[in-house]
Amino acid sequence: MAGNRGIAYIKPGVVEVQSIEFPELALGARKCEHGVILRVVATNICGSDQHMVRGRTTAPEGLILGHEITGEVIEAGRDVEFIKVGDIVSVPFNIACGRCRNCKEGKTGICLNVNPARPGAAYGYVDMGGWIGGQAEYVMIPYADFNLLRFPDRDQAMAKIRDLTLLSDIFPTGFHGAVSAGVGPGATVYVAGAGPVGLACAHSCQLLGAAVVIVGDMIPERLAQARSFGCATIDLRAEASMEDQIEAILGVREVDYAVDCVGFEARGHGHNHTHEQPATVLNSVMTVTRAGGGIGIPGLYVTGDPGGVDENAKIGMLGIRIGLGWAKSHTFVTGQCPVMRYHRQLMMAILYDKVQIAKAVNVNVITLDDGPRGYKNFDGGAAVKYVLDPHGLIAA
Numbered sequence: 001m002a003g004n005r006g007i008a009y010i011k012p013g014v015v016e017v018q019s020i021e022f023p024e025l026a027l028g029a030r031k032c033e034h035g036v037i038l039r040v041v042a043t044n045i046c047g048s049d050q051h052m053v054r055g056r057t058t059a060p061e062g063l064i065l066g067h068e069i070t071g072e073v074i075e076a077g078r079d080v081e082f083i084k085v086g087d088i089v090s091v092p093f094n095i096a097c098g099r100c101r102n103c104k105e106g107k108t109g110i111c112l113n114v115n116p117a118r119p120g121a122a123y124g125y126v127d128m129g130g131w132i133g134g135q136a137e138y139v140m141i142p143y144a145d146f147n148l149l150r151f152p153d154r155d156q157a158m159a160k161i162r163d164l165t166l167l168s169d170i171f172p173t174g175f176h177g178a179v180s181a182g183v184g185p186g187a188t189v190y191v192a193g194a195g196p197v198g199l200a201c202a203h204s205c206q207l208l209g210a211a212v213v214i215v216g217d218m219i220p221e222r223l224a225q226a227r228s229f230g231c232a233t234i235d236l237r238a239e240a241s242m243e244d245q246i247e248a249i250l251g252v253r254e255v256d257y258a259v260d261c262v263g264f265e266a267r268g269h270g271h272n273h274t275h276e277q278p279a280t281v282l283n284s285v286m287t288v289t290r291a292g293g294g295i296g297i298p299g300l301y302v303t304g305d306p307g308g309v310d311e312n313a314k315i316g317m318l319g320i321r322i323g324l325g326w327a328k329s330h331t332f333v334t335g336q337c338p339v340m341r342y343h344r345q346l347m348m349a350i351l352y353d354k355v356q357i358a359k360a361v362n363v364n365v366i367t368l369d370d371g372p373r374g375y376k377n378f379d380g381g382a383a384v385k386y387v388l389d390p391h392g393l394i395a396a
Contacts, residue, residue, distance in 0.1 A: 005390075006064040006136030007371045012055025015372050020064060023132070023140035025077045033079040036144040038071030041088065041158075041393050042165035042365075043134045045374050045386040047195050048300050052126055053375055056265065056307045059126035066135030067093035067123040068168040070161065073144075080144045088157045089148040090167040090347070091141055092339035095121040095131060098146030109336030114142075120336055127304070135371060137390045149343050156351065161394055162358040162365065163350045165387055166200065171346050171357050173298045173337040174200030174261070178208055180333035181257040181296035185209030188250055190242075190258040190288055192281045194222035194233075196361045196385040197298060198261035202231050203360040205259075207349065214249055216242065218273050221383040229360045236269045242288050256293050258285035263299030264316070276309050279318040286321060291328040298337055361385040365394050 004022045007015050025032045043066050052059040069091040076085055083089065095115075096108035102119065103111050110119035115129035124133015132139065141147060149167065151157035157164055174197050183189050187210045191202045194217035205213045206229075215226040216234045223233040234245040243253040260281045268277040269284065285295050301316055308314035325332065349355045364384040366374050374386035387394070 002138070004136060004138045005368065006133065007066065007368070009052055009059055009063045009065055010061060013053065015053055015065065015375050017369055017371060020136065023138050025075065025140065027142065031077070032140070032142055033077035034144060035077050035140055035142040036073045036080060036083060036148070037075040037138060037140050038069065038089070038091070039074050039138055040069060040071045040134055040136060040390050042070045042161055043136070043388045043390065044068035044165060044168070044170075045135070045371070045378055045388070046169060047197060048125070050375070050379055051265065051300060051302070054307070054379070056305050057126045057302060058304050058306065063124065063126070064133040064136060065124045066133035067125055068165070068170070069123065069134035069139060070165045070168060071139065076144065083144045083148050083150060086154075088151045088154055090151070090164060090343060091123075091134065092147055092149070092343060093122050093169045094336060094339050095123065095129065095142065096147060096340070097143055103146075106338060106341055108338045108340050135368070135388060137368065147340075149347060151347070158393070158395070160350055162363045162387065163356070164347065166357050166361065166363075166385070167343045167347055167350075169337075169339065170197050170200045170361065170385070171204070172339045172342040173197055174202075175204040175207075175342050175346060176337035177201045177259040177261060177296035177298035178204045179296070180294070181259050182294035182331070183208045183210055183257050186211045187257055188212045188255040189214065190246065190255045190285065191215045191261055192259065192285060193217060193261035193299065194219065194226045194383075195261065199226060199361045200357060201259050201261050201298070202226055203229060203355060203357055206230065207355055212250060214246060214255065218267065219381040219383065222381065225362055225383040229356075237273045239270050242269065242284055246288055254288055254290040256290055257295070258289045258293070259296040260285055260299040264301045264305060264313075278309065278313050279320050282318070283321045283324070286325045286328065286330060289328070289330060293328070294331040294333070295325070297332060297334040301334070363387050365389050367392070
């Protein structure tokens with residue numbers, strides 16, 4: 001039997017590469033004939049992983065991390081009909097059965113059959129069903145025919161793998177944030193957060209035809225990365241208000257749409273930027289979004305946060321000024337991105353050079369053994385998207 005290694009969460013601030021079991025086509029004691037085993041081609045470090053590694057969730061020690069997976073099929077169960085050994089595939093981070101009511105309605109982020117605790121599941125994530133993560137050399141994927149996106153040409157896929165690996169999560173998630181907010185041709189948009197999801201969202205807004213995309217963050221290097229592909233930026237450390245900074249760009253103090261790509265570890269703005277204020281982004285985007293505008297919320301909010309700033313924050317109860325959003329007739333869309341709603345068309349945009357998503361989010365390929373260093377640098381605010389290459393398959 002071949003060996004396997006993966007990145008495990010050990011304790012707050014610590015991850016390490018460990019030897020782990022080689023995956024089997026099994027779900028507990030029964031055979032998983034609808035699954036496949038992948039040799040991982042690329043697997044990415046996500047900002048959502050960082051929430052766990054910082055100790056801001058109830059993630060258990062030893063959890064194998066990783067929900068952004070692209071791989072080569074090396075074994076397929078008896079019931080897999082349309083995915084073949086040798087295929088290069090993208091794995092949506094949502095695990096979905098394809099059979100339940102929600103899956104049949106396209107709501108694959110809240111499948112009813114893959115997590116006994118709540119609707120929705122993901123690889124290597126706390127409270128998401130206990131599925132083994134894919135920051136590893138090999139991983140098992142269930143319901144393969146339904147879940148997997150097969151790339152049409154192996155050589156073409158490998159040539160564009162830095163872009164295609166982002167289809168498992170951050171590109172569809174950023175795109176979903178933009179679409180659910182209502183972004184379209186000629187729109188003005190504010191994107192909160194210039195991490196990888198925020199940058200992917202900003203590039204998605206451009207793909208959707210936005211006239212002006214404004215990105216807000218507190219890290220100069222991340223703001224510079226947003227400017228590198230044509231976004232306007234505002235520095236949330238500045239004493240000038242968001243409205244003043246937006247007015248300096250647009251001539252008006254509001255945008256048509258806004259997207260929260262930060263989530264529950266938000267900090268205050270201006271002189272409060274060193275202090276965590278988990279409702280800051282939600283309240284600020286309501287302030288700067290026009291009446292009748294839309295707000296997409298792909299940023300993560302949790303029901304359990306041991307490091308929350310108060311007892312309410314520890315259970316995800318935040319001081320949101322909902323009356324303002326109601327008075328302005330805002331629409332709000334929250335929750336996991338249903339990746340399968342978007343990943344095929346975004347794949348085509350990549351394959352036919354309509355987007356340069358790897359360039360926009362500044363993909364940096366590293367080895368699996370370098371994963372702990374990647375976590376440390378990313379946590380320090382590095383303006384990069386770390387892509388792990390467990391088998392050395394990604395060309396320099």
